[in-house]
Amino acid sequence: MTIRVFSDEDLERLRSFPEINREELIRFFTLTPADVEFIDPGRGRGPSDRLGMAVQLCTLPWLGFVPDDVTSAPAVAVARVSERLQVPVDELRAYGERDQTRTDHLRSVARYLGWRQASALELDELDEFLLGAGPGA
Numbered sequence: 641m642t643i644r645v646f647s648d649e650d651l652e653r654l655r656s657f658p659e660i661n662r663e664e665l666i667r668f669f670t671l672t673p674a675d676v677e678f679i680d681p682g683r684g685r686g687p688s689d690r691l692g693m694a695v696q697l698c699t700l701p702w703l704g705f706v707p708d709d710v711t712s713a714p715a716v717a718v719a720r721v722s723e724r725l726q727v728p729v730d731e732l733r734a735y736g737e738r739d740q741t742r743t744d745h746l747r748s749v750a751r752y753l754g755w756r757q758a759s760a761l762e763l764d765e766l767d768e769f770l771l772g773a774g775p776g777a
Contacts, residue, residue: 678697679694688735691721695713700749710742
């Protein structure tokens with residue numbers, strides 16, 4: 641039997657962008673020169689793709705995931721990144737019209753940040769730790 645821990649409203653809130661404070665804004669939404677180069681339009685990316693990818697790049701370390709609706713990122717965060725990239729804020733509305741674009745960008749961002757998939761052994765160890773179960777339990 642499945643037990644629900646969160647209501648639909650709680651799940652939606654947990655999957656969305658939270659409010660951002662000034663410290664988080666500066667810490668997570670400041671693009672380095674290397675970040676800007678990674679997002680560079682020379683890689684065939686238009687303004688909306690560059691801005692959307694930058695929001696993903698900043699969001700992943702901030703939240704540990706990127707909400708599906710990238711366009712709902714905090715306006716102040718989008719404004720900060722758009723200013724750095726010299727891309728109008730409104731360009732974000734056109735981002736990710738294809739789900740595959742957002743997915744491809746997120747995979748690229750994760751690789752750029754050095755994130756990787758956990759191995760089966762690592763997932764087993766995590767299960768043991770979280771559930772307090774012994775090996776093979």
